[in-house]
Amino acid sequence: MDVFLSGLEMLARFDIALALLIGSIGGVIIGAIPGVGPPVAIAILLPATFALPPLVGLTLLLGIYGSSMFGGALPAILINTPGTAVNALTTYDGHPMARDGNPLRALGLAYGASFVSAVLSILALILLSPLLARIAPMFGSREIFLAALLGIVLVVLAHRGQTFPAGMLAALGIFLATVGLEPVKYTQRFTFGTDTLASGFDLIVVVMGLFALSQAFTLMADPEAAPDTKPIKGSLFRAMLEVFRFKRIAAAGSGFGVLMGMIPGVGEFTAQFLSYTYAQKSSKTPEQFGKGSPEGLVASESANNAVPAAAMIPLLALGIPGEALTAMMLSVFYVHNVVPGPGLFQNQLDLVYALYAALLILNVIVVIFLIFASNWLLQIIRVPTRFLGLAILILSFVGVYTLRNSVSDCVIAAGFGLFGVILKRQNLPVVPIILGMVLGGIMETKLRSAMGRVRSPLDFVDRPIAGFLAAVIVLLIVGHIWGVIRERRRGLPEDAHDHDMHHTQQR
Numbered sequence: 001m002d003v004f005l006s007g008l009e010m011l012a013r014f015d016i017a018l019a020l021l022i023g024s025i026g027g028v029i030i031g032a033i034p035g036v037g038p039p040v041a042i043a044i045l046l047p048a049t050f051a052l053p054p055l056v057g058l059t060l061l062l063g064i065y066g067s068s069m070f071g072g073a074l075p076a077i078l079i080n081t082p083g084t085a086v087n088a089l090t091t092y093d094g095h096p097m098a099r100d101g102n103p104l105r106a107l108g109l110a111y112g113a114s115f116v117s118a119v120l121s122i123l124a125l126i127l128l129s130p131l132l133a134r135i136a137p138m139f140g141s142r143e144i145f146l147a148a149l150l151g152i153v154l155v156v157l158a159h160r161g162q163t164f165p166a167g168m169l170a171a172l173g174i175f176l177a178t179v180g181l182e183p184v185k186y187t188q189r190f191t192f193g194t195d196t197l198a199s200g201f202d203l204i205v206v207v208m209g210l211f212a213l214s215q216a217f218t219l220m221a222d223p224e225a226a227p228d229t230k231p232i233k234g235s236l237f238r239a240m241l242e243v244f245r246f247k248r249i250a251a252a253g254s255g256f257g258v259l260m261g262m263i264p265g266v267g268e269f270t271a272q273f274l275s276y277t278y279a280q281k282s283s284k285t286p287e288q289f290g291k292g293s294p295e296g297l298v299a300s301e302s303a304n305n306a307v308p309a310a311a312m313i314p315l316l317a318l319g320i321p322g323e324a325l326t327a328m329m330l331s332v333f334y335v336h337n338v339v340p341g342p343g344l345f346q347n348q349l350d351l352v353y354a355l356y357a358a359l360l361i362l363n364v365i366v367v368i369f370l371i372f373a374s375n376w377l378l379q380i381i382r383v384p385t386r387f388l389g390l391a392i393l394i395l396s397f398v399g400v401y402t403l404r405n406s407v408s409d410c411v412i413a414a415g416f417g418l419f420g421v422i423l424k425r426q427n428l429p430v431v432p433i434i435l436g437m438v439l440g441g442i443m444e445t446k447l448r449s450a451m452g453r454v455r456s457p458l459d460f461v462d463r464p465i466a467g468f469l470a471a472v473i474v475l476l477i478v479g480h481i482w483g484v485i486r487e488r489r490r491g492l493p494e495d496a497h498d499h500d501m502h503h504t505q506q507r
Helices: 002-011 014-032 037-049 054-078 090-099 103-138 141-158 163-178 203-221 236-262 267-282 294-318 324-335 342-347 349-381 385-404 407-425 431-451 457-461 464-489 499-506
Strands: none
Touching: 002 014, 002 054, 002 349, 014 037, 014 054, 014 349, 037 054, 037 203, 037 324, 037 385, 054 090, 054 103, 054 294, 054 324, 054 349, 090 103, 090 294, 103 236, 103 294, 103 342, 103 349, 141 163, 141 294, 141 431, 141 457, 141 464, 163 431, 203 324, 203 385, 203 407, 203 431, 236 267, 236 294, 236 349, 267 294, 294 324, 294 342, 294 349, 324 431, 342 349, 385 407, 457 464
16 A cells, blocks of 8 residues: 555656646547547657656556547447547447437446446556566566567467468568667678668657558548537436446456456457457347447447556566557657566556556546537547648657657658558558567567576476466467368358458458
8 A cells, every 4th residue: 555655646746647637638539539549649749758757758648548448439439430449349339329319328338337447457457466566576588588479479369360461560570670780799680781770660760650650641542521420418427327237247348358458469359359249148138239239338348448557567567568559658668767577566666556546547537528528529520531641740750850850760650651551451450560579679688688598498498487478379379270270171261250350450
């Protein structure tokens, strides 16, 4: 309790409170604008956070990360267009409910489920922190290497139906991390004698290109769109209280969100589908799912909003991001010489609790804001998409240039932006590239560190945690190969498997 109070004291500063307020409200607004989403906003803000104190920058990004899905439910329910990718499942039951004349009820259930699940997940993680503080020191170089490798494997396997392209893109990310001066003897790798590549591909430049610039190019190239919406009438707070009629569904969704969030590379989509499937199978009216079922809406929103807090576990305990947004946050830690991993739980546990407390506070801020400002947010939805694209384009190039005052960085970012557009047009995932870059660097550093104490391949897995991680990696790969072989024997192509889930991820 003393450590938690110490974490709260760290937040009791004007600049941190202001960053949390701006991040929370800004995240809702960003989430409510279809076609933008938190990756774009965080990518644009990353260069600015490097100049801020570490906790200020992190609370700003955390505010956007934790609140964007609240805002994303608004267009998903009212105009059948998810504000963020993870709100796609919300359209299944939220929009039919709104179309049938109950938009207030749909929004109330979505916001109520989001708030309850977020609070439950944060409280669960606060209780887990002492256990993590004891387990984290057991991870040495070889364990962190294997955990990072497990993250890569999970990211690839999570893209069911696209495992081969996801694996190739993750390998591309790992390759990009090797360009430049290698970390031991400082010899140049893949620079072709150019000074531009001597420092390698900067993660932020790649992130800005693949997420922000690619989205800007897409918005500017697509037909103009500015959807129309009608005002919401009634008490949103009273509508939110109805979620307590579905306590079992909300608790189950929160549990799925926490478990899936802690596993690198899995994230919101898997948590949502597990929660939605459980709710449908345990419902007395399963035929209503997809037609305006309140249980289906609560299941999807409770699962996706429980993930952000849980996703901080592998990031803080092992220094391993589970998805693109936490990978971006990792760069903020590194810039300020705060190294996530076992040492963080041993030496800076108050910082960990401060981040959890920030997550708790931001959810309260978001709910209060939504109760009073939902009708105002409807005006944001109507912003023309090409205007948004131009604004993102300008802000992105300004952010890239200010990193190192380099025109070369702008050219590289533009190149990755065009590559990102191609990937989106082909329905190929972007996230494996970013995680490949981040986890590839971690894997190389930890492998070199571990090899000094390894005499044979068996020495690498002779410790309990290392052996367990290696066994999990082997079982996952063998299980996936066996699943593909079984599908081929049944005459089903791999890309037909879980087609609905993949289609939802690409929306």
